[in-house]
Amino acid sequence: MSITHPFCEYSPHCSLGNICSVNNAHCEPLFVNSLKAAVLAPKNSCIFEFKQKVTSFSVLRKGLVKLYDENRNIRSVVFPGQLLSGGDYSEGYYSYSGVCATEVEYCQLALGRVYDLSQIIPDFTLQILNVFSRTIASKQHWEECLMLPDAKLRLAAFLTMWWQTCSTLPAGNDYVRLPLSKKELAALLGMSLSTLNRAFQLLSDEQQIDLHKKYIRILPGVH
Incomplete structure (x- = not known):
């Protein structure tokens, strides 16, 4: 257009x-x-x-x-x-x-x-x-996403909104750097750093994400 x-x-x-x-x-x-x-x-x-x-x-x-x-x-x-x-x-x-x-x-x-x-x-x-x-x-x-009682769901909501509007989506199996530090992401989502790490681990165990230090990729079919 x-x-x-x-x-x-x-x-x-x-x-x-x-x-x-x-x-x-x-x-x-x-x-x-x-x-x-x-x-x-x-x-x-x-x-x-x-x-x-x-x-x-x-x-x-x-x-x-x-x-x-x-x-x-x-x-x-x-x-x-x-x-x-x-x-x-x-x-x-x-x-x-x-x-x-x-x-x-x-x-x-x-x-x-x-x-x-x-x-x-x-x-x-x-x-x-x-x-x-x-x-x-x-x-x-x-704001509705932030009200979700489950930490994993709040994290998933953020990752989904960010990923759907990400202008530099990787090709193939490449990773994208997380836009926020874990400390800031935990503060934004209203949870402790340990709770955030558990939420990341749960999403990883469910094969929704693949996290490597500060880099992440959303696995096919999730978003």
Whole structure:
């Protein structure tokens, strides 16, 4: 699917993808100039910091982003397709810091241009609302996964969501590096490190995963 903005390819995981494809027919210069498409950020780089002013709608296309609170505790993760909000937009600043767990790719739409774009592009406001709706639905699903009483199921839910949106799936029997350390993954899933290791072992015993130190592969048929 072609889009208006140059140097960008449509991604099924990009919430702004529908907006881009719709505006392909309009070729509005204001839209093109308001969008930074397919921005690349390396692993461990910080996309935004706690209390930083929000100036754009940022949507993650590829990779995984960790959200840290002001005390550097991991609070959540952002999967592809979700807004890189890091808190409530209505507050005007980020309530978390966003750090790339992997190499990531994201798009930014200037917040200050949204009203002007809504005046010249049909259904633009509805398109923006759809971006929020998609993010809310995805986060609700993730929160439901975190509520699972069984540690193994919580770990499996995370691995499934991450694997399904992983942009660098290996060929054949290759492994992929886990996007989080075991310590951070345990904190994210609300369990001790020993419980996490037991959950990994159970999934391995059930032949759902093959784990080798920091590298993993999801066995065929599981995902």
